[in-house]
Amino acid sequence: MDNAVEAALRVAVMDWIRERAGANGGFLHRHELLSFRIGGRELPLIDFSRGIRNPQGFSSTLSIVASASGPYDDTESDDGLLHYAYRKGDPFGGDNRKLRTAMETGMPLILFRKEAPNYYTPVMPVYVVDDYPEESSFIIALDESFRFMGDVRELAEPQREYARRLAKQRLHQPAFRTRVLLAYETRCAICSLRHGSLLDAAHIVPDTEERGLPTTPNGLALCKIHHAAYDQNMLGVSPDYRVSINREVLEEIDGPMLKHGIQEMHGRMLEVPVRVADRPDRELLAWRWERFSTTA
Structure with missing residues (x-):
């Protein structure tokens, strides 16, 4: 050839x-x-x-x-x-x-x-x-x-x-x-969206930190809007896998995306991988939750 x-x-x-x-x-x-x-x-x-x-x-x-x-x-x-x-x-x-x-x-x-x-x-x-x-x-x-x-x-x-x-x-x-996406069966852990092109692997502890390793227990499969909200501390995940929305965001009045896409996620339980070894590390979630809590 x-x-x-x-x-x-x-x-x-x-x-x-x-x-x-x-x-x-x-x-x-x-x-x-x-x-x-x-x-x-x-x-x-x-x-x-x-x-x-x-x-x-x-x-x-x-x-x-x-x-x-x-x-x-x-x-x-x-x-x-x-x-x-x-x-x-x-x-x-x-x-x-x-x-x-x-x-x-x-x-x-x-x-x-x-x-x-x-x-x-x-x-x-x-x-x-x-x-x-x-x-x-x-x-x-x-x-x-x-x-x-x-x-x-x-x-x-x-x-x-x-x-x-x-x-x-x-x-x-x-x-x-x-x-991460395979562990979560190509599904957002918060809203269950299954379109792979709209999903990200979010770090629990950012990769700029010493503990922010690219391992599945330090990752969450999130749709792009929930990933962005997580990174901006508009949304948090507690060590017991419960989703929480920042108080100011909960009180905000905007269009249907904010209401249905973010505010209604408050209190939901995270959908975690079937394999225990792939589930979010609770210590890492606690580290991130502490930082979310100071802004919530």
Whole structure:
């Protein structure tokens, strides 16, 4: 396949992924990825059994899957870059050859993070920027600029900080969103809205705080209006999972959105995940509730 044709096909694939994942709430199901078609042609976007997708006719790898529990121990390092282990077999042939071609040509890849069985968070585009034969791994970056920074092992601190910031924005936050929305069955914990495109993963303790980790017990699946109200302390959630609305907001007179969308939520019980391990941490809720209470 001509490189220009392949590049254009990748753009079309990524456009579809953005649209579909956006409608879902930020993630895709395995079936959607395996049954993808374009131009009347079947083009699975992940492999049926491996963590790498090298379609026939493509000069470079199309997608890779990263999973902390996978057999290849693909790990993100402290520098915000992904160390993606060589695939089984000849280190300079097979699947590894197409990854190396992607590094040489700068062809963009799709990274799928497997957050839960059958569910994937797309992160794209990503780029193969270096090859570490001594540790049998490729280095994957979230920005094409790292292709032109020389040896990524010798990055200056501002470049490392940029990589870490990118990882937080493009890797950690989308992964957090997927885990939280799946835990809540793609439903607002307050009003039960089920449109994934209108839902967010809200931090209980903000990620600017030391305890504000991107873990499911520190998250709530909220529709966008309730997320905004929560962030502005118009709405709070007590450690016993009860929703409370700020007194001034309760007394305010406005249109139907305020009345039905916010004021009528006062006193409702939060809808929590079925799995106990995914439910909101009561200590974290107490931390946030204390701050809400001073404004309520």
